[in-house]
Amino acid sequence: MSPHRTPDSSRRSDRSRRAIHEAALALVGEVGYARTTIEGIAARAGVGKQTIYRWWPSKAAVLLDAFLDMAARQAAEADASGGGGEGGIPDTGDLATDLKLVLRATVDELNDPATEAPTRALTAEGVVDPVLGAQFVESLLEPQLQLYVTRLRAGQESGEVRADVDPRVAVELLVAPLAHRWLLRTLPLTHAYADAVVDHALRGLSARG
Template identity: 75%
Template sequence: MAPTKSPDSSRRSDRSRRAIYDAALALVGEVGYPRTTVEGIAARAGVGKQTIYRWWPSKAAVLMEAFLDLADRAAEEAAAQPGGVARGLPDTGDLAADLKLVLRATVDELNDPVLDGPTRALTAEGIVDAKLGAEFIGKLLDPQLALYVTRLRAAQEAGQLRADADPRIALELLIGPLFHRWLLRTLPLTHAYADEVVDYALGGLGVSR
């Protein structure tokens, strides 16, 4: 009684899928979103166009999934590092230290040359294409932001974050500056900068009276 799908064919599928992801990300990083086509992805991955259309309805769908897969793998790699973050944001009880760890990891991801091209290309397309942008936000960004909300709520319960601060807004003071600097390339995006953003946001810029 052989299974309907042999281990060999499933391994072949996995290989094709991985080749398609890699081709899609490489292509979008090189020529940008508008000039990336399903034909181009298929040719680069060494599969037929129909193979792609069997699994995904559009180039946007392939890219989104390739990107989610890349982010997953980056997260797994980060978790495997000493002191790495497994699921959710770390909670050692020291809010500033935990946020610095997370923002430094974000800095490393944003500076990663493998991620930079495709991330820029998809972000740029999401900026002008509201529909694609919304999908990108819903599938990729919102789940990440939810992790910040959870960690910030815990900090509120522990009396480390102001009780009247809305965590959903508070997190934007942490990630907005990094995003601005990375996207516009105004100044270098470094660990020291990540630390400063955390210190400034938690401590406040104003002089208390």
């Protein structure tokens, strides 16, 4: 007879967490944030709602954790493939090319039907919930912006960016226009627009002879 094996509770917990994350993202995309409930997430994930409340205080917290998990997995995949993406901004020696590559990927992510509704919901909830908003900025947004800061500092060292430029301020010249157009839905968010943002921003950041 094979020996009795004690169930691996950590693996079971990981599976449950992943199921809850996927359920939360899917439901917000399908029915909207307002109509998404802890009960609905639990039913979709095949767990009891007390399981969710044991790990998270609210559906907003579930959604934020789902995004952090998704970002971590994307970074791991990018590192494994040797690419940039979420794991870092490539440094080919051509700052404009590198920034356009990453901003185009950002456009694709913001336009992705699978993540657009959850991203909008989390962004809006962070405005009315200062605690969640601070967690969103600290855990998700700021680490991604720091990747741009690192690449711009490398541009300063190579002479592509003026030495007197504040990289953290310069980042907002690149990402804020995309966020503005995406949030307000004023005009289509496209690769061509991302390229134009980079070109316009670098005219003000580049070193002049």
